Amino acid sequence: MENAGSGGGARLRARGGGFSFSGGLVALGRSLALWGLSFVAALLSLAVSVVVLLLGTGLGLVLVAPVVRAVRGLADRQRALAYRWSDVRIPVSYLPEPAPGERGFLARLRWIVRDPQTWRDWLWLAIDPIVGATLAIGPAALLLGGCWAIGLGFYGVPLSQEWEGLRYLFIPVRDQTTATLAALLGVLQLPAALWLAPRSVRLHARYTRAVLAPSEKAQMASRIERLTATRAEAADTQSAEIRRIERDLHDGAQARLVAMGMTLGAAEHLLERDPAAVRDLLVEARESSSKALEELRDLVRGIHPPILADRGLGDAVRSLAMICPLDAQVDIDLPGRPEAPVESAAYFAVSEVLTNAAKHSGADRVRIEIGHDLGLLRMEITDDGRGGADPGRGSGLRGIERRLAPFDGVLTVTSPPGGPTRVTMRIPCTLSTSWTITSSGAG
Structure with a gap:
C-alpha cells in the first residue's frame, strides 16, 4: 500500500535561482520534518535488527509482518512527501497480497521475502538515518550556526576568555573585531539557509526516489506478475457480474414480461364476453410493463449509468x-x-x-x-x-x-x-x- 496526499496547493515550486522568504521558511520546516522522519527510520531500523536477531527463537517470525507493515508505512510517507513537496513521483511495485485462501503465516512470510520492493525498503531504512538525515538537517544546521555566530558578536569576547580561545569556522574570536566578523558571517548564513532549504528538500526527494524506486526492468516484471495474478480474479469478477445480470433479468424483468403476456392472453379470450374484465387486465398489464421497464432501467444503470455515458x-x-x-x-x-x-x-x-x-x-x-x-x-x-x-x-x-x-x-x-x-x-x-x-x- 501506499499513501499520498493531494497537497497540490502546498507544493513548493521554487525553481532555478528564485528565492522566496516565505517559501524558504516553509521549506525549512519541511527539512526539519524530514530529519524527524530519519530519526524515526533509525528507531525502526533498530527494531528490524532486533527482529532479525530473534528469528531463531520463533518470536522474530511472529514480529516480521508487523515490522514490515511499519517499514512500508514509513516508506509510503516518504513517497507521499516527495510528491507533495517536490513533485517527485516515486513508483511502487509491491507484489499482490496472497489470495484469501492462502493467507496463512508461511504464505505471508514467503510473500514478504519474495518481494523485491520490501528489500528496497529495508535498504532505504538502513541508509536513511545517515544520508537522509544529513541532507535534511543541512539548512537547519546553517541557520543555527548563523544564530550562534550572531550571538558571538555580543558575547564572543568574554566566552573566548572564559574558554581560553574560541573559533567560529575559520575566524578565531579574540577581540570585538573578530567577534563582529563572526557575527557578520552568521548574518549571511541566515538567507543562505532559507535559500538552501527548498533545494535540500528537492535533493532529499531525488535521493529517496533513487533508493526506493524500482528499475524499469523491475517495474515491468512486477507489472507482469501483478497482471498475471489479477487476471484470474478479473475473469471471475466478470463471470459473477454476468451471472448477476442473468439472474436479475430472469427473476425480474423476464418474469414480469411473462406475466404480462399471460395477462394479455387472458384479455384476448375475454374481449367479447366481458369487456369490463378486459379493462382491468389491460390496467394490470400496463402496470407490469411499467415495473418491467423500471427494473430494466435499474439494471442498465447498474451496468453503466446513463449520466456516466x-x-x-x-x-x-x-x-x-x-x-x-x-x-x-x-x-x-x-x-x-x-x-x-x-x-x-x-x-x-x-x-x-x-x-x-x-x-x-x-x-x-x-x-x-x-x-x-x-x-x-x-x-x-x-x-x-x-x-x-x-x-x-x-x-x-x-x-x-x-x-x-x-x-x-x-x-x-x-x-x-x-x-x-x-x-x-x-x-x-x-x-x-x-x-x-x-x-x-x-x-
Missing part, C-alpha cells in the same frame, strides 16, 4: 454525492475523459467507497477529490469516521482492488484507529482533450 465521470460522481447520506464535498478537476472502461471502473469504485463509508465508518462528512496528473487518474475519498478500515479484512475494499486490477490501478487505504479514513485510488490512463470538468461543491 452522457456527461462523464465528474458529473456522475457528483450525482453519487447528492444521494450519499453523508455530507459530501466534491472537488473535481479533469481536463478530459478517460476511456469508457476506465471511467466505468472509477465510477463504481468511488460508489463502493462511499457505500462503505456510509455503512461502516460512522462518519458525518466525506470529501471526494478527483484529478489527473502525470498520466494517473487519481481519486481520493476522505471521511471523518472512526477509522480502522483494513482491505485484508473486508470484502468491499478487496472488491475495489479487483475492479481496479485489470487497469493496473492501485488502491491505498490509510485508516488509523479513531480516523480519519483516506482511500486513494490511482489508475494509469490518458484523457481525451475534448471534455473538461472542473467542479467543486457540496453534495
Whole structure:
C-alpha cells in the first residue's frame, strides 16, 4: 500500500535561482520534518535488527509482518512527501497480497521475502538515518550556526576568555573585531539557509526516489506478475457480474414480461364476453410493463449509468454525492475523459467507497477529490469516521482492488484507529482533450 496526499496547493515550486522568504521558511520546516522522519527510520531500523536477531527463537517470525507493515508505512510517507513537496513521483511495485485462501503465516512470510520492493525498503531504512538525515538537517544546521555566530558578536569576547580561545569556522574570536566578523558571517548564513532549504528538500526527494524506486526492468516484471495474478480474479469478477445480470433479468424483468403476456392472453379470450374484465387486465398489464421497464432501467444503470455515458465521470460522481447520506464535498478537476472502461471502473469504485463509508465508518462528512496528473487518474475519498478500515479484512475494499486490477490501478487505504479514513485510488490512463470538468461543491 501506499499513501499520498493531494497537497497540490502546498507544493513548493521554487525553481532555478528564485528565492522566496516565505517559501524558504516553509521549506525549512519541511527539512526539519524530514530529519524527524530519519530519526524515526533509525528507531525502526533498530527494531528490524532486533527482529532479525530473534528469528531463531520463533518470536522474530511472529514480529516480521508487523515490522514490515511499519517499514512500508514509513516508506509510503516518504513517497507521499516527495510528491507533495517536490513533485517527485516515486513508483511502487509491491507484489499482490496472497489470495484469501492462502493467507496463512508461511504464505505471508514467503510473500514478504519474495518481494523485491520490501528489500528496497529495508535498504532505504538502513541508509536513511545517515544520508537522509544529513541532507535534511543541512539548512537547519546553517541557520543555527548563523544564530550562534550572531550571538558571538555580543558575547564572543568574554566566552573566548572564559574558554581560553574560541573559533567560529575559520575566524578565531579574540577581540570585538573578530567577534563582529563572526557575527557578520552568521548574518549571511541566515538567507543562505532559507535559500538552501527548498533545494535540500528537492535533493532529499531525488535521493529517496533513487533508493526506493524500482528499475524499469523491475517495474515491468512486477507489472507482469501483478497482471498475471489479477487476471484470474478479473475473469471471475466478470463471470459473477454476468451471472448477476442473468439472474436479475430472469427473476425480474423476464418474469414480469411473462406475466404480462399471460395477462394479455387472458384479455384476448375475454374481449367479447366481458369487456369490463378486459379493462382491468389491460390496467394490470400496463402496470407490469411499467415495473418491467423500471427494473430494466435499474439494471442498465447498474451496468453503466446513463449520466456516466452522457456527461462523464465528474458529473456522475457528483450525482453519487447528492444521494450519499453523508455530507459530501466534491472537488473535481479533469481536463478530459478517460476511456469508457476506465471511467466505468472509477465510477463504481468511488460508489463502493462511499457505500462503505456510509455503512461502516460512522462518519458525518466525506470529501471526494478527483484529478489527473502525470498520466494517473487519481481519486481520493476522505471521511471523518472512526477509522480502522483494513482491505485484508473486508470484502468491499478487496472488491475495489479487483475492479481496479485489470487497469493496473492501485488502491491505498490509510485508516488509523479513531480516523480519519483516506482511500486513494490511482489508475494509469490518458484523457481525451475534448471534455473538461472542473467542479467543486457540496453534495
